Amino acid sequence: MALDTSLTRRERERLARREAMLEAAAQVFAERGFDNATLDEIALRAEFGKGTLYNYFSSKDELLLAVIDRMYTQFYTTIEEGFAIERLSSAPFETVLRDFLLACFTYFNDNSHLYMLLMRESHRLFFSGDPEQAAFFMNHHKRVMTLMGGVLRHGIEQGVIRDADTHAMALLILSSLQHFQMELIFTDDTEVSCAPSTFQSPEHVVDALLPLLLHGTAAPPRPSSN
Amino acid sequence: MALDTSLTRRERERLARREAMLEAAAQVFAERGFDNATLDEIALRAEFGKGTLYNYFSSKDELLLAVIDRMYTQFYTTIEEGFAIERLSSAPFETVLRDFLLACFTYFNDNSHLYMLLMRESHRLFFSGDPEQAAFFMNHHKRVMTLMGGVLRHGIEQGVIRDADTHAMALLILSSLQHFQMELIFTDDTEVSCAPSTFQSPEHVVDALLPLLLHGTAAPPRPSSN
DNA sequence: TCACAACCTGACTCGCCAGTCATATTGAGT
DNA sequence: ACTCAATATGACTGGCGAGTCAGGTTGTGA
Numbered sequence: 001m002a003l004d005t006s007l008t009r010r011e012r013e014r015l016a017r018r019e020a021m022l023e024a025a026a027q028v029f030a031e032r033g034f035d036n037a038t039l040d041e042i043a044l045r046a047e048f049g050k051g052t053l054y055n056y057f058s059s060k061d062e063l064l065l066a067v068i069d070r071m072y073t074q075f076y077t078t079i080e081e082g083f084a085i086e087r088l089s090s091a092p093f094e095t096v097l098r099d100f101l102l103a104c105f106t107y108f109n110d111n112s113h114l115y116m117l118l119m120r121e122s123h124r125l126f127f128s129g130d131p132e133q134a135a136f137f138m139n140h141h142k143r144v145m146t147l148m149g150g151v152l153r154h155g156i157e158q159g160v161i162r163d164a165d166t167h168a169m170a171l172l173i174l175s176s177l178q179h180f181q182m183e184l185i186f187t188d189d190t191e192v193s194c195a196p197s198t199f200q201s202p203e204h205v206v207d208a209l210l211p212l213l214l215h216g217t218a219a220p221p222r223p224s225s226n
Numbered sequence: 227m228a229l230d231t232s233l234t235r236r237e238r239e240r241l242a243r244r245e246a247m248l249e250a251a252a253q254v255f256a257e258r259g260f261d262n263a264t265l266d267e268i269a270l271r272a273e274f275g276k277g278t279l280y281n282y283f284s285s286k287d288e289l290l291l292a293v294i295d296r297m298y299t300q301f302y303t304t305i306e307e308g309f310a311i312e313r314l315s316s317a318p319f320e321t322v323l324r325d326f327l328l329a330c331f332t333y334f335n336d337n338s339h340l341y342m343l344l345m346r347e348s349h350r351l352f353f354s355g356d357p358e359q360a361a362f363f364m365n366h367h368k369r370v371m372t373l374m375g376g377v378l379r380h381g382i383e384q385g386v387i388r389d390a391d392t393h394a395m396a397l398l399i400l401s402s403l404q405h406f407q408m409e410l411i412f413t414d415d416t417e418v419s420c421a422p423s424t425f426q427s428p429e430h431v432v433d434a435l436l437p438l439l440l441h442g443t444a445a446p447p448r449p450s451s452n
Numbered sequence: 453t454c455a456c457a458a459c460c461t462g463a464c465t466c467g468c469c470a471g472t473c474a475t476a477t478t479g480a481g482t
Numbered sequence: 483a484c485t486c487a488a489t490a491t492g493a494c495t496g497g498c499g500a501g502t503c504a505g506g507t508t509g510t511g512a
Binding site: 236266269274275276277278281 | 488489490491492
């Protein structure tokens, strides 16, 4: 993160306190859900008084949006670090796509509480009817779609990906990511689940998903060709 | 629906009143979301006193679950009517799958408020940590997966569908259903959306989605073969 | 040592609403 | 017409928790 450069100690401390509040809020929101989380508990967890939260965030809603924004930022960082777009030119496309999916599954598998928070609250806020909040999520959605679309367009240039509607293809990939992620989380949490043993690790999930995304569910016209 | 047979007038009236309450509750939950909906408004909308609701449902939560259960039941009925499993033997598989997807998109497009309610509340309840409520949704999920799995298994028998993990295939299809449905709803509500014009009707969506599901995103080895 | 600003604090307020219950209404049987 | 059981009603209560604010603390500069 950005260190002392051009920031007074005061400012750095303020940022650190804000960060501690966000971390505590993320925990409590993830455990209880937005509506059942109380500011008292968040303040307690962050070791501040409740009033202090209001020196940093103007409302409970703003705090939630800040938490979610921080999550997306962390996610983008992780993905973009582990998935250099330059590799697209050198490595085979299938490997690149595999790495991308694996990076996503691994990230959310390691942060499953945050994933669950995101699923719960993003749907609630997105359908809340408030256009500002819908736009907030739409922007993040667009950003992920753009990332995905860029990857696909490289595939098309290389002749590996069908030259069709990249929007639909990106949407298909992202939707499968979301649902397979859910099965993954609920399978290894030993919760109620109807998933077979194929879904026990990010690698297994990618192995099951990737061929379907690339070659579809239809039987191949001939059995052997590579 | 089941009519007078074996039901006294008393019982029929009671059911009708219950139904009116469910309908009002569905509207209010869809408009406001569960947490912001009040029993007063639901009672008002159903033209009953609030206390009367408690003669039919023991709590606000039970009311929500009843609303969702009713939705799923209506959905199953619609789908199973419009999509006779017997046709699987006679019609070409691709047509059958197309009909199935179209029936789903059309149903939820015509009932988009209910779809939004379902998305919002099912995620909230599913991740609530209450195993009973998670199981409620898991059962519905299983039922849809079973329906889908049956269709796929027919395809495998006919040699049209790849003989692979039907669970993964069913999951892929259902996840794409959910996300493409969302794009469909937000595109024709003229809301914030980044979808291209391909997503303007259930037919368009199916046309974009079906080839991807069947043949994948990879470029075909040769350009023409049907 | 004092003054002042920046910041922290948690008891309190106030609106909200799920759930209750004493009372009113209805209608079927006699 | 009267009774009784089933059902409806909505004013009320009790708990909750977001947001406030008067008073406390800290640290800096003079």
